[in-house]
Amino acid sequence: MTKIPGFVYFILGIIISAYSKYIEEKTKADFLTIFFYIGIFFIFIGIVKMIFAPSKTKKNFKHKKNYGHIMLCPRCKTKNYNYSRFCHICSYRLK
Numbered sequence: 001m002t003k004i005p006g007f008v009y010f011i012l013g014i015i016i017s018a019y020s021k022y023i024e025e026k027t028k029a030d031f032l033t034i035f036f037y038i039g040i041f042f043i044f045i046g047i048v049k050m051i052f053a054p055s056k057t058k059k060n061f062k063h064k065k066n067y068g069h070i071m072l073c074p075r076c077k078t079k080n081y082n083y084s085r086f087c088h089i090c091s092y093r094l095k
């Protein structure tokens with residue numbers, strides 16, 4: 001997948017469709033209708049990308065959460081930060 005954000009597609013779509021419509025009005029050229037639909041298509045892609053973007057950031061957040069240096073005490077199974085030398089509940093030596 002490309003890394004172009006959704007709003008770029010969205011804006012590009014508006015520009016393409018609006019500009020083709022504008023040229024069509026000026027020149028009365030029917031073939032520009034296809035560009036108008038291409039623009040609509042781009043807007044659609046942009047909306048889809050913007051809808052699916054938050055799930056991606058959620059995934060990153062989850063990954064960050066897992067990165068939070070937690071280890072379980074072998075004796076009492078309490079969660080400890082893995083930089084701590086002793087368990088904060090039972091004082092079991094972790095390192």
Ligand SMILES: [Zn+2]
Nearest residue numbers: 073076087090
């Ligand atoms: Zn413990």
